Amino acid sequence: xxxxxxxxxxxxxxxxxxxxxxxxxxxxxxxxxxxxxxxxxxxxxxxxxxxxxxxxxxxxxxxxxxxxxxxxxxxxxxxxxxxxxxxxxxxxxxxxxxxxxxxxxxxxxxxxxxxxxxxxxxxxxxxxxxxxxxxxxxxxxxxxxxxxxxxxxxxxxxxxxxxxxxxxxxxxxxxxxxxxxxxxxxxxxxxxxxxxxxxxxxxxxxxxxxxxxxxxxxxxxxxxxxxxxxxx
Numbered sequence: 001x002x003x004x005x006x007x008x009x010x011x012x013x014x015x016x017x018x019x020x021x022x023x024x025x026x027x028x029x030x031x032x033x034x035x036x037x038x039x040x041x042x043x044x045x046x047x048x049x050x051x052x053x054x055x056x057x058x059x060x061x062x063x064x065x066x067x068x069x070x071x072x073x074x075x076x077x078x079x080x081x082x083x084x085x086x087x088x089x090x091x092x093x094x095x096x097x098x099x100x101x102x103x104x105x106x107x108x109x110x111x112x113x114x115x116x117x118x119x120x121x122x123x124x125x126x127x128x129x130x131x132x133x134x135x136x137x138x139x140x141x142x143x144x145x146x147x148x149x150x151x152x153x154x155x156x157x158x159x160x161x162x163x164x165x166x167x168x169x170x171x172x173x174x175x176x177x178x179x180x181x182x183x184x185x186x187x188x189x190x191x192x193x194x195x196x197x198x199x200x201x202x203x204x205x206x207x208x209x210x211x212x213x214x215x216x217x218x219x220x221x222x223x224x225x226x227x228x229x230x231x232x
Contacts (some may be wrong), residue, residue: 003162005029005137007067008117009039010056010196011124011209015168015192020125020132022166022190027156028121030057030068030114031145032140040067041113043209047086054079054209058113068114068138072107080104083211084173089200090215099127100211114138128222142204150175157185166190166231174213193228197221 002023008030010015020026034040040053057073063115083100087093106119114136121199122134137156153175157165165180169189181188196204197216214222 001025001160001162002164002166003027003157003160004166005040005156006168007032007035007040008114008121009043010041010113010117011043011100011120011211012039013207014141014194014210014213014225015190016121016228017124017128017130017210017226018192019166019168019190020121020230021128021130022231023132023164024159025133025135025162027141028114028118028134028136029055030118030136031066033063034061034065034070035223036061036063040117041070043211044207045083045086046202046205046212047082049137049200051205051208052082052086054082056107056113056116066128066138068112071112072113072116076104076107087211092215092218095219096211096214101215102222124214127214128219128226130226131183139204151178154183154185155181158183164188169232190230191230191232193230194229195225219224 003025004019004023005027006029006133009030042053044051044053057075059071061070061071088187103120107116110116141156147155150215159180162185164186166188167175169191172189175187177187194206
């Protein structure tokens with residue numbers, strides 16, 4: 001059993017979905033501190049050949065609160081209009097826009113940013129035909145909440161009888177392979193390979209939201225892209 005544990009992000013970049021694809025179970029880490037100016041409620045798209053930040057407005061966002069405690073504002077109606085304006089002439093707009101619209105339809109029924117971000121990941125994963133199982137830390141792993149960061153990750157892995165925990169490469173400075181190894185868990189880091197693709201007529205801008213990737217790539221190309229990573 002391979003497991004990954006990650007905060008829920010809004011329409012994250014392709015590397016996030018490479019991590020989803022690399023594991024059997026992906027756990028949304030929603031009962032940890034909200035990160036202001038992070039990617040939980042915002043991301044970047046291409047608008048008028050430039051990077052453009054889209055943001056879901058929140059009520060009471062604070063780094064002193066947990067992600068699953070942060071409510072969404074009702075003033076987010078222009079987001080889908082902006083996305084349509086940005087990509088209406090993209091080659092795979094007709095295939096992609098129903099997916100994006102479905103997420104924003106769900107947003108009207110959900111009042112927490114954690115759930116909206118989770119839905120964006122789950123719906124895109126389904127679109128990409130990823131068979132990963134999803135769970136949420138606040139719903140399944142509350143008994144581990146008192147543990148320190150590394151200890152909690154290990155406890156969650158052990159509850160799943162996981163033999164492998166995969167983390168983004170940025171975690172190399174945070175987590176010790178020997179600590180996991182002592183518990184019978186192989187800690188691996190994912191090294192993402194991001195392939196460039198044609199974005200209208202401008203030079204390629206990497207690292208944009210999965211919205212951008214799906215607008216410019218066929219389903220077969222997307223399937224290839226989510227497999228382009230190494231584990232180290």
